[in-house]
Amino acid sequence: MAPSPDSPLENPRILLLAGIVFLACILAASFLLGGASTTAPASCPAVSSHQPVFVDPVEKLKQVRDPAYTQQLFSEAVAYEPLLATPGTQVHMGFYSAKGNHGSLLRLLDTVNEGPAAKEDPPNRVIWAMGINGYYPYPSWERMMNEHWYERAFPVNGSVMIFGESYRDPYQVTFEQADAIWAGYSERFAEMAEPVAKATGKPVKVWCFVEGAKADRIFYTIELPALKKLEDQGLVEIYFAKSQDAEWNNMADWIKGSANTPAPVA
Amino acid sequence: MYQPGDDVPDPALLSAAVSLVLSQGFPPENSAGDDALVRRLCGQFPLASPELCLDAVNRARKLSRDAYDICDAFRDGTYGRDSNAADTAIRALEEKSPGFSPDNYRQAFTAGLLWTAF
Numbered sequence: 001m002a003p004s005p006d007s008p009l010e011n012p013r014i015l016l017l018a019g020i021v022f023l024a025c026i027l028a029a030s031f032l033l034g035g036a037s038t039t040a041p042a043s044c045p046a047v048s049s050h051q052p053v054f055v056d057p058v059e060k061l062k063q064v065r066d067p068a069y070t071q072q073l074f075s076e077a078v079a080y081e082p083l084l085a086t087p088g089t090q091v092h093m094g095f096y097s098a099k100g101n102h103g104s105l106l107r108l109l110d111t112v113n114e115g116p117a118a119k120e121d122p123p124n125r126v127i128w129a130m131g132i133n134g135y136y137p138y139p140s141w142e143r144m145m146n147e148h149w150y151e152r153a154f155p156v157n158g159s160v161m162i163f164g165e166s167y168r169d170p171y172q173v174t175f176e177q178a179d180a181i182w183a184g185y186s187e188r189f190a191e192m193a194e195p196v197a198k199a200t201g202k203p204v205k206v207w208c209f210v211e212g213a214k215a216d217r218i219f220y221t222i223e224l225p226a227l228k229k230l231e232d233q234g235l236v237e238i239y240f241a242k243s244q245d246a247e248w249n250n251m252a253d254w255i256k257g258s259a260n261t262p263a264p265v266a
Numbered sequence: 267m268y269q270p271g272d273d274v275p276d277p278a279l280l281s282a283a284v285s286l287v288l289s290q291g292f293p294p295e296n297s298a299g300d301d302a303l304v305r306r307l308c309g310q311f312p313l314a315s316p317e318l319c320l321d322a323v324n325r326a327r328k329l330s331r332d333a334y335d336i337c338d339a340f341r342d343g344t345y346g347r348d349s350n351a352a353d354t355a356i357r358a359l360e361e362k363s364p365g366f367s368p369d370n371y372r373q374a375f376t377a378g379l380l381w382t383a384f
Contacts, residue, residue, distance in 0.1 A: 154352050218383055
């Protein structure tokens, strides 16, 4: 059947408009898809979709226990902050454990990265397990968060509740696996001090807020032993805050060396 | 609509506040960014006053602080080491911080497990 005189297919203006809309959609889609595969620049806040990802815990454990994961974290950090692999930069790493210490570490991150130390020659930069500061997580951290290991370790009637939505998890996750996966991530991050020190030519200074920390948590069981090995090789210097109010630029607030590690609480 | 401090908060507003607070991914000790959370919550609930949004965020903050303590005790074995330990801990959280939905408690509990892992 031939189109009627009012058919859009016979109206050149409508055809032109449809073409423009079609091209605009293609451009928008390619922009969005392209943007999803790139890392956020330091001037742009990272986007967190909080979209759950259901990964096999056995495969994830293999991934985070592989030393190659350390290199992946290092590459992600350098993509955000090239100074972390620039010869001469004094890189610092922050660790925390126990209540009240997270805020102290965030304060240290701001003091170093946002204060005069960042502009010194050579510059100082501090990183932690989540990212290069308190705002931009490494893609691997964000992925760990989106994998929701602890939510998946405690399903309700076979369903996993994540931010009010119910999901069916194709894998069974145990509490022990969730702990082991986060421990693996933390160990690989601690070991990141090695490629950093080798790239910058300077030992990494490690700042630990662990007042009140317990012996069975990740800091004392995983991170500190990894850091001690690097300390023995001269790749890191370890400092412990005497209190949660310790100021980064006041050395009287710190205890140096793993030989002086504060005892964990029982 | 409930008033700040009332014992019966609006469940939808409160649940949204819990999701916002917990999705920050940080332990509950730092509430410096709560103004932004209050604005985001009021953006989701245009009919709610800023006071109600602030109250909901404050309640969610308290829940997250209590979840930290409960999860710390859970890891110490305070609620036992068997398969019922998690449910016992979640009930303890409910007693410590009443007024939330079962999903909110479970959400806070699993967030607390991450915070206390380190």
